[in-house]
Amino acid sequence: QVQLVQSGSEVKKPGASVKVSCKASGYTFINYYIFWVRQAPGQGLEWMGIINPSGDSTTYAQKFQGRVTMTRDTSASTVYMELSSLRSEDTAVYYCARAYSTSSELDYWGQGTLVTVSS
Amino acid sequence: DIQMTQSPSSLSASVGDRVTITCRASQSISSYVNWYQQKPGKAPKVMIYAASSLQSGVPSRFSGSGSGTDFILTISSLQPEDFATYYCQESYSTTWTFGQGTKVEIK
Numbered sequence: 001q002v003q004l005v006q007s008g009s010e011v012k013k014p015g016a017s018v019k020v021s022c023k024a025s026g027y028t029f030i031n032y033y034i035f036w037v038r039q040a041p042g043q044g045l046e047w048m049g050i051i052n053p054s055g056d057s058t059t060y061a062q063k064f065q066g067r068v069t070m071t072r073d074t075s076a077s078t079v080y081m082e083l084s085s086l087r088s089e090d091t092a093v094y095y096c097a098r099a100y101s102t103s104s105e106l107d108y109w110g111q112g113t114l115v116t117v118s119s
Numbered sequence: 120d121i122q123m124t125q126s127p128s129s130l131s132a133s134v135g136d137r138v139t140i141t142c143r144a145s146q147s148i149s150s151y152v153n154w155y156q157q158k159p160g161k162a163p164k165v166m167i168y169a170a171s172s173l174q175s176g177v178p179s180r181f182s183g184s185g186s187g188t189d190f191i192l193t194i195s196s197l198q199p200e201d202f203a204t205y206y207c208q209e210s211y212s213t214t215w216t217f218g219q220g221t222k223v224e225i226k
Contacts, residue, residue, distance in 0.1 A: 035215065037163075045155075045163065045206055045217040059213055095162055103210045105153040105168035112162055 002026040004096050004110035011116045017084040020113045022096035029077040030054040032098040035106055036070065036081045040092040048094075050102065051079055086117045121145050121209050125218035131226040138194040140221045142207035145188075151211035152190045154183055157220075158203045166205075167192060197223070 007021040022034060036048040049060040051070040058070050069082045079096060094113045097106035122145035132138050142152065150170035155163035165174045167183035170190055180195040194201055202225055207218040 037217075044220045045157075045208075047215040047217065050215070061214065097162075099210075102213070103151055105165045105174070105210065106155075106163070106208075107165055107168075107174070109162035109164070 002098075002108045004098065004108055006094075006096060006110040006113045009114040009116070011118065012086050014087055014117055014119055016086050016117075017082060018086060018115050019080055019082040020094050020096075020115070021078050021080050022110050023076065023078045024098070025077060027098075029074060032100055033102060034070075034072070034079045035097045035099060036068075037095045037097060037106075038092040039095070039112075040089070043092075046092075048081070053079060083115075086115075088117050091115065091117045120214045121148060121212050121216050123207055123209055123216050123218040125205075125207055125221050127221060128219065129222040129224060131224045132197050133226045134197055134199060136197045136226075138197050138201075138223060140192040140205055140207075140223075142185075142190045142192070142218050143188055144190070144209055144211075147187045148209050148211035150186045151209055152183070152185070153208045153210060154181075154192045155206045155208065156201075156203045157206065163206065194223075 003025045005023045010018050030053045035050045051058045053072045072079045097109040124143045126141050152170045154167040156166050157163040166177050171183045182193045184191050204220045204222045206220050
């Protein structure tokens with residue numbers, strides 16, 4: 001069965017970086033895009049970016065340009081999202097989700113990773 | 120960027136009620152709208168894709184309609200397990216914007 005399993009919760013200090021992983025299984029890894037979406041406490045869903053595991057191309061939301069990097073390791077069927085220069089407003093649950101194409105729905109989601117930014 | 124405006128932001132309804140949630144796009148997006156259900160502490164789950172297609176395994180009481188700028192999610196007879204927050208999302212542009220969400224609560 002399709003699964004996206006994310007790394008565990010993180011606590012970081014302001015100014016630090018965090019790297020969250022998303023390991024895919026149950027399908028052909030390179031055939032699906034991986035999206036990253038975050039949700040601050042009590043807030044809605046916010047798209048951060050997308051990576052094409054096939055060609056390693058990425059598109060980032062303007063809001064995160066310069067602070068976010070998405071990479072993939074095809075041998076491990078894993079995608080990574082690194083966010084730098086963390087601030088308290090980055091405290092959120094970070095989700096990865098897959099889509100067949102850039103115009104498709106997000107049909108499977110990871111369980112979410114809570115990142116807490118606190119001094 | 121495309122803006123997705125959902126209404127209402129919350130609603131109270133009873134089991135068995137018919138519920139409609141509206142999503143309006145700031146420009147025409149054809150039928151590139153998806154609807155998600157999210158329960159507390161859980162990841163979102165797709166319910167409707169491409170405006171009106173029912174995701175596999177989703178009960179038929181859920182339906183979607185619309186095209187262009189105006190979209191509707193309908194729950195024909197609300198069940199206890201449907202109390203959740205619902206989000207629309209456009210997949211037309213390269214910003215994949217979500218609506219702000221509609222919380223469906225028990226009356």
